[in-house]
Amino acid sequence: MxxxxxxxxxxxxxxxxxxxxxxxxxxxxxxxxxxxxxxxxxxxxxxxxxxxxxxxxxxxxxxxxxxxxxxxxxxxxxxxSTFLGYAAALVLIIFAIESLVFNYTQKHLKVSGKPQNVVELHPGESKAILTLDDGTEVALTKGSVYKNNGINSNGEQLSYDREESSEAITYNYLTVPRGGQFFMQLSDGTKVWLNSDSKLKYPKNFHDNEARRVELLYGEAYFEVSPSKLHNGSLFEVNNGGRVIQVLGTQFNLKSYQDEKETYTTLVEGKIRLRADNADYNLKPNDQVVFNKETTLYKKRTVDVYNEISWKDGIFSFEDKNLEEIMQVLSRWYDIDILFKNEEVKQEEFVGVLSKNQSIEQILESIKIFGILSSYEIQGKTIILN
Structure with a gap:
């Protein structure tokens, strides 16, 4: 179209x-x-x-x-506006119909075979585990406050004070569990959004005139990188499984889950270079490089970046995704297990934009409306799809 x-x-x-x-x-x-x-x-x-x-x-x-x-x-x-306004229009429509979806869901739960005494499975929330350089772990959850040695958190986001340091670089880790999401700002001003089931390794402070290096150990992260011109020209680098993304100042998304066979590097704004296996891939906005872990092959393509980054703004945007891929996303956000009774259903496709604030029942009912599912059952933290 x-x-x-x-x-x-x-x-x-x-x-x-x-x-x-x-x-x-x-x-x-x-x-x-x-x-x-x-x-x-x-x-x-x-x-x-x-x-x-x-x-x-x-x-x-x-x-x-x-x-x-x-x-x-x-x-x-x-x-x-050309991009954000278009996305916002979609979001407004979805939120406007959310109450109707909820009413429909409540009226038709019996049709889905959902037991009425099951406790509702809630959407994810801001939560993470901060691991300091000495191994100390700090739980970051809503309502908690942590302030220590230039590290600040209100339980829903994390930030680091910028400090000039000539001492050896020390590393912290931020781990976001299933059912979580978290925002942080590194000491150089770079903003990072971490998705469910993700882990980032990064320096507490960076050294001027040296590359600013972080590592996404697994999961998904969106980076809004502080420009190199503010740091004496030093590059920002993201390492992931031997692949290095070099940045001067830009916005991009990196998705690399352990239980998925492919990793995705998507550029939203600016320029980045992906260096891997003696090959360089220069990306411009809307470009995506896909790496297949099984074949070790790379491919570069153009994508709708909104579908790749909407997760950080509280939206599921599914396009050209089959039910198996969609359920992987949902299982992480709602911290649930998915069981398919019919293997063929896994390849059915669903296209839609949904709020991450909805209950899992509302999400499933939205998918069920299109005839992709005949019914589903909720047993504890397991969803059985028919």
Whole structure:
């Protein structure tokens, strides 16, 4: 689908399209093939009618299609930036329908075969374990406060004071368990978001005129790197399994889980160089390098970066992901185990944008609506998918 048209459709459904944009959409829909694209898009991403008490994709599609002419005159313009605004529009739509999803879920839990006496499995939260250079472990959780030797935490984020030091570099570790997520700021000002089941090794302080080196031992991290010009030109380097990402000042995402066969390096802004196995890969924004651990092969491709980084902003954005991949993500965030009764279901694909603040039942009901699952059961911390 043409990105401009997709943008207009999002604005139309979120009631932000201008009259001129509505004219463009109406003209575009005169083609039968475009009509089908529009129908599929509405069903997949916005298959909830705010005025209906049940989910009915066909009714949703018909209503939106018929309303284009009569509603285009009353739409007004709201500023939406090219990338963040587009993402925000999607997020606003999802949050707007969250209450309806919840109501639907509560009404239809019996249909899914979910026992009524099961304790609700809650979404993840900010939590981590800080390991100091002497081996001391500090639990960082909401409500806890830690301040010591230039290290500061309110239990939901961690920061380091910048200190000039000529002493030998000492390392700290930040470990985020399943069911957690955490934000930190290194002593050089670099910001890091760590996803569930991740571990980062980093210096307590960096030395000027030396490369600023950290290591993602496993998991996923988003880096917003403090520019080299603020540190006498020193590079920022991220090591991961023998691969080194060299940075001058940029934003990128690195995903490298132990239970996944591939690692993903995705550039959002600026420039980075990935050095591995005697080969260099220079990335520009929207580029992604995928490394297959089994074949040891690399491939470079262009991706929608929003799908790769939405996790840090409280959003699941799934596109071209099968159910097995999606359940891996959910299992880490909700700290649950997933059991497939039917192996074929693993390859079924789901496309959608969901809030990470929803309960696991709400997420499963959203997937179930599209006929991918017939039912599911919750037994303790195990989800059984049928």
């Amino acid at each position: 043409n990105p401009e048209i997709e943008h207009i459709i999002v604005k139309f459904i979120s009631r932000e399209a201008t009259a001129e944009e509505m004219d463009k959409l109406e003209y575009w829909l005169e083609s039968d093939s475009n009509e089908k694209q529009f129908q599929t898009y509405v069903k997949l991403k916005f298959a909830i009618d705010y005025n209906l008490q049940v989910f009915n994709e066909d009714k949703v599609y018909e209503k939106h299609r018929k309303n284009i002419k009569k509603e285009r005159k009353i739409y007004h313009l709201k500023k939406v």
